[in-house]
Amino acid sequence: MQNRIDVYPTHTYGDYKLRKGHAVPFGASVVSGGVNFSIYSRHATSCSVVLFERGAEDPFIEIPFFKEFRIGNVFMMIVFGLDTENIEYGFRMDGPFDPVEGHRFDKEKILLDPYASVITGRDKWLDDPKWDNIFPYRGLIVPNDFDWEDDQPLNTPIEDLVIYEMHVRSFTKDDSAEVTHPGTFAGIIEKIPYLKKLGINCVELMPIFEFDEYEHSRPNPETGELLVNYWGYSTLGFFAPKAGYAATGALGMQSDELKNLVKELHKNGIEVILDVVYNHTAEGNELGPTISFRGIDNKTYYMLTPEGYYWNFSGTGNTLNCNNPIVRNMVLHSLRYWAEYYHIDGFRFDLASILGRDPNGYPLHNPPLLETLAFDPILAKCKLIAEAWDAGGLYQVGSFPAYGRWAEWNGKYRDDVRDWLRGSTTVGALSQRLQGSPDTYPERGPTASINFITCHDGFTLNDLVSYNEKHNFANGEDNNDGGNDNHSWNHGWEGPTDDSEINALRQRQIKNGLALMMVSRGVPMILMGDEVARTKNGNNNTYCHDNYLNWFDWTLTDNNDDMLRFAQHIIAFRHAHPVLRGKEHFRNEDYMGTGYADITWHGTEPWQADWSEQSKAIAFMLDGKHAKEGSVIDDSIYIAINTHYEGLWFGIPQLPVDAFWHVSTNTGVEAPNDIYTIGTEPPLSNQEGILVGPRSIVILVGR
Amino acid sequence: MDISITNEGTTSIARLMGEIDANTARSIADSVIPLASEPGHIIIDMSGVTVMSSSGLRLLLTLYREVDSNDSEQNIVLCGLSDSIQDTMNVTGFLNFFQVYNSVEDALSALGN
Numbered sequence: 001m002q003n004r005i006d007v008y009p010t011h012t013y014g015d016y017k018l019r020k021g022h023a024v025p026f027g028a029s030v031v032s033g034g035v036n037f038s039i040y041s042r043h044a045t046s047c048s049v050v051l052f053e054r055g056a057e058d059p060f061i062e063i064p065f066f067k068e069f070r071i072g073n074v075f076m077m078i079v080f081g082l083d084t085e086n087i088e089y090g091f092r093m094d095g096p097f098d099p100v101e102g103h104r105f106d107k108e109k110i111l112l113d114p115y116a117s118v119i120t121g122r123d124k125w126l127d128d129p130k131w132d133n134i135f136p137y138r139g140l141i142v143p144n145d146f147d148w149e150d151d152q153p154l155n156t157p158i159e160d161l162v163i164y165e166m167h168v169r170s171f172t173k174d175d176s177a178e179v180t181h182p183g184t185f186a187g188i189i190e191k192i193p194y195l196k197k198l199g200i201n202c203v204e205l206m207p208i209f210e211f212d213e214y215e216h217s218r219p220n221p222e223t224g225e226l227l228v229n230y231w232g233y234s235t236l237g238f239f240a241p242k243a244g245y246a247a248t249g250a251l252g253m254q255s256d257e258l259k260n261l262v263k264e265l266h267k268n269g270i271e272v273i274l275d276v277v278y279n280h281t282a283e284g285n286e287l288g289p290t291i292s293f294r295g296i297d298n299k300t301y302y303m304l305t306p307e308g309y310y311w312n313f314s315g316t317g318n319t320l321n322c323n324n325p326i327v328r329n330m331v332l333h334s335l336r337y338w339a340e341y342y343h344i345d346g347f348r349f350d351l352a353s354i355l356g357r358d359p360n361g362y363p364l365h366n367p368p369l370l371e372t373l374a375f376d377p378i379l380a381k382c383k384l385i386a387e388a389w390d391a392g393g394l395y396q397v398g399s400f401p402a403y404g405r406w407a408e409w410n411g412k413y414r415d416d417v418r419d420w421l422r423g424s425t426t427v428g429a430l431s432q433r434l435q436g437s438p439d440t441y442p443e444r445g446p447t448a449s450i451n452f453i454t455c456h457d458g459f460t461l462n463d464l465v466s467y468n469e470k471h472n473f474a475n476g477e478d479n480n481d482g483g484n485d486n487h488s489w490n491h492g493w494e495g496p497t498d499d500s501e502i503n504a505l506r507q508r509q510i511k512n513g514l515a516l517m518m519v520s521r522g523v524p525m526i527l528m529g530d531e532v533a534r535t536k537n538g539n540n541n542t543y544c545h546d547n548y549l550n551w552f553d554w555t556l557t558d559n560n561d562d563m564l565r566f567a568q569h570i571i572a573f574r575h576a577h578p579v580l581r582g583k584e585h586f587r588n589e590d591y592m593g594t595g596y597a598d599i600t601w602h603g604t605e606p607w608q609a610d611w612s613e614q615s616k617a618i619a620f621m622l623d624g625k626h627a628k629e630g631s632v633i634d635d636s637i638y639i640a641i642n643t644h645y646e647g648l649w650f651g652i653p654q655l656p657v658d659a660f661w662h663v664s665t666n667t668g669v670e671a672p673n674d675i676y677t678i679g680t681e682p683p684l685s686n687q688e689g690i691l692v693g694p695r696s697i698v699i700l701v702g703r
Numbered sequence: 704m705d706i707s708i709t710n711e712g713t714t715s716i717a718r719l720m721g722e723i724d725a726n727t728a729r730s731i732a733d734s735v736i737p738l739a740s741e742p743g744h745i746i747i748d749m750s751g752v753t754v755m756s757s758s759g760l761r762l763l764l765t766l767y768r769e770v771d772s773n774d775s776e777q778n779i780v781l782c783g784l785s786d787s788i789q790d791t792m793n794v795t796g797f798l799n800f801f802q803v804y805n806s807v808e809d810a811l812s813a814l815g816n
Contacts (some may be wrong), residue, residue, distance in 0.1 A: 083726070084725065085724055085725040085726075085756055085757070085758060142757055143761060145761070146796075147796075147797075147800075180790070184794075185794075189794075246793055246794075247790075248791055248795060251756070251757075251791065252757065253757055253760075253791065253795050254755065256760070256797075257795050259796070260794065260795050260796030263796060264796075354717050554763065603777065
């Protein structure tokens, strides 16, 4: 094959040979003999590439984009002869400073490339930075090739997922994890056997795009410990993985390390969903630092008020202007990049309602960005999950613009199930949540519903049943931060207690929560550590803690092994029974002609549910021959749920003549008899009924 | 980067000394890839390698692919990796492609079998 004729230098600047470059791809890419630099700015009057030797304080050259090195609003040039492994790069732009018009150019600043695929500056977590660095977050040029062998995104049907929400550093940072590289992508690999045994088949990683853990850092007023930007919901760059989460971050190999993690997880049947934060950036409002977007084209990238201030629908200072066509493309490019080059299986969008607002902040009926993402060919098999609200008053659970593709974090599931556990909601509400919320998603089906009780925001499952109030003093904000609407109940004492009855009841309630999620139609998501009853001491907003409050304590896998066994069992139970994992809503009819409708409701009497406001008991039966819309045959399953403070006798529906009810799970019984291994369930001695203990759940299989 | 190639029977031993990075990767490839067309195994002796960059990882994988694409029984193995280089190769997944030995002697006796 002949060489291209457009690969020869045409210009010189100092010692460097240059040529007009290619507009796409944006960012820095290696081409024949050199590096192509390309960046958009509509309002900049000039731009230059600023190059540093690796680790140097000052640049060794700044090369201006010649007038001819442009097309439209894109600056592009090829610089020949660069030692790409040994340079760091950025851009310097000049333009108007006229905030009312939306312009905040600052030619004193060197700007991070929005498309940088690897960022240096926070290479090791909480490493001492040079605070007077003239350019603190710099782009690197790193190969994006990787040998995936035959790895593919797993395309597990969403209704078959059990999602585990995890923070990369928290998972293995504690000494008790005993991994070679604590708090890193590599550390997670060492714990894959644990994840497999737990039975989850999908990890949702809290933000892994590069962020600055030092942002808003301050000492804890009580302990003096440094409070930091721990969770990472504050993006520096949408194409770069966090160096500080990689054992090889200091070598700039975080990209390879994360890809290897995805490859290993896939080999073990585990999908990877990324928690992505396209609703704002780390630059804050007009008082915040100019790192990238503000100095490149403020008017394009941010939603601005008529006076030139920053709309703050994220609650963090600024709002990314997602439906602007340039920004919309950046978001799309970013997602496509992770899907294609990192084999990511899906994305959960933080404060996703922002993605449906127009440049002035108004909610759009048909938001171009959401439509684009729903129909994009490269993202077509990725899971798209929305946190369907924002901090500006939009709440769209049930009404998020879905285009038949988006799922949602079902806040109603969380609140109704929490209320059920503490006896303050109706069987009617619970029954909707158990069925995949047909009241909320009548057209979209149960796969729109991510069923969760806990997540990183709010209490852990243990704390949900141990505290009535939040206890966030450790955050240094006088306990004013964090939600107040926790739907929690401490069962008689606030926090830790020696009272064995209260403790037993709390453990039972945790098991009840796990069981309800695993038997609900829809997609269950559990919080890292709930399987071992992890506590955060009642703190419901641990966003700033780099310590035991967030770190997974691996001694709990021994000390709380009964809870872990229960969690493993109930997750395995869901995987073993396709009748629990339907994709469509129940039809409430016997469309397979078995003598039983797909779902039937019962109370303490079979076939007679008590739907009254005071009812504290409900049961349902799933007919095994209606599993997966009748396409597979499963056991029948009967689930009795008693939230009364006393035990109740439940009469059970009769099975056909040749089948019998067997006991799988009974949260009202102490371990080890709370669970029976799948396939070894003992037959119920009295096939007519069963005593369900106070605040307990019993699961029977009929075969 | 110094490269010395010796033979032990039909097995070639390529001893690398210095840094493997974008600048040295090409010369290493030029010396080692021809060995893939000769009969006999290849041992890459890494005991003198001080630094390995992203390009270095990719160079080694390229060597592996050259050998692997032959239809022969030929193997390419590594020996003498420092702890830190071995660890880097492990967490980035590049180690998976290789048999690794402590020394040239160990590699020779393993390949002899």
